[in-house]
Amino acid sequence: MIKDNELKVFISSRDSICDECKENLGSKAWIFLSRDKGALCLACADLDHLLFLPSGNAALTLRSRKYSKLSAVVLKWSRARKRYERQGILVEEEALEKAENECLKDADIRERRRLREAERREETDKEYVQQFAARIRELYPGCPAGKENEIAGHACQKYSGRVGRCAAAKDLSGEAVELAVRAHVRHALTNYDELLFSGIDRHEARSLVREKVDEIMCCWRSQSYSAKPGFPLSHGPDEIGASTLSGRGEGMTRDANNLLRYGITG
Numbered sequence: 513m514i515k516d517n518e519l520k521v522f523i524s525s526r527d528s529i530c531d532e533c534k535e536n537l538g539s540k541a542w543i544f545l546s547r548d549k550g551a552l553c554l555a556c557a558d559l560d561h562l563l564f565l566p567s568g569n570a571a572l573t574l575r576s577r578k579y580s581k582l583s584a585v586v587l588k589w590s591r592a593r594k595r596y597e598r599q600g601i602l603v604e605e606e607a608l609e610k611a612e613n614e615c616l617k618d619a620d621i622r623e624r625r626r627l628r629e630a631e632r633r634e635e636t637d638k639e640y641v642q643q644f645a646a647r648i649r650e651l652y653p654g655c656p657a658g659k660e661n662e663i664a665g666h667a668c669q670k671y672s673g674r675v676g677r678c679a680a681a682k683d684l685s686g687e688a689v690e691l692a693v694r695a696h697v698r699h700a701l702t703n704y705d706e707l708l709f710s711g712i713d714r715h716e717a718r719s720l721v722r723e724k725v726d727e728i729m730c731c732w733r734s735q736s737y738s739a740k741p742g743f744p745l746s747h748g749p750d751e752i753g754a755s756t757l758s759g760r761g762e763g764m765t766r767d768a769n770n771l772l773r774y775g776i777t778g
């Protein structure tokens with residue numbers, strides 16, 4: 513929005529001459545229109561100490577203008593859109609610096625917020641793994657001690673980063689748990705991986721180890737399994753799976769004659 517009470521600086525598209533110092537300003541001059549003095553260069557308009565901040569960073573623009581005692585909006589006529597478009601603002605250097613510092617602090621705050629959220633997510637993951645492990649222990653009381661953590665860890669990893677992660681985290685149904693346990697048994701307690709490695713199709717490999725897997729699952733389901741000898745109680749180390757404001761040409765009619773006069777409309 514271009515407000516009426518804003519100071520406006522126009523980027524001319526025709527050769528312009530300052531009405532006060534009579535300097536030739538060239539064809540892309542930055543011009544301030546004064547009611548009594550006509551078209552002025554920024555030096556004559558006492559605006560040449562301001563810095564130009566291009567449009568694009570809304571927060572920085574807002575803050576710079578807030579802190580600047582004097583500011584102006586820079587407009588350029590768009591031939592294609594037939595309207596004035598905001599290119600940026602002119603603000604005091606000190607104001608721009610203050611605004612930049614505030615935006616930097618915000619970036620710091622945003623970073624800390626991001627870390628906090630990551631921590632919270634990790635916490636949720638941990639809780640999920642614990643719940644999942646507890647559920648495994650409940651459904652498979654014969655599962656060797658510690659195995660439930662390993663299996664839950666893997667199951668959690670499998671879903672992390674997926675969109676369905678949250679849904680999966682809440683799914684502590686027997687089916688989800690069984691799939692996780694079955695996958696573990698297949699990979700860790702049978703020669704399934706070797707079969708795959710030897711080039712056997714995975715469906716065939718699965719059917720080859722199914723009996724063994726069912727046998728172990730069945731034992732794990734019963735309380736007494738841990739006491740039975742003959743089954744591998746543990747397999748490998750028990751890792752707990754890694755756990756522009758593009759200005760609209762409004763309010764411009766007042767200066768329309770001047771604009772035409774100075775060729776700023778292109």
Ligand SMILES: [Zn+2]
Nearest residue numbers: 530533553556
């Ligand atoms: Zn001048």
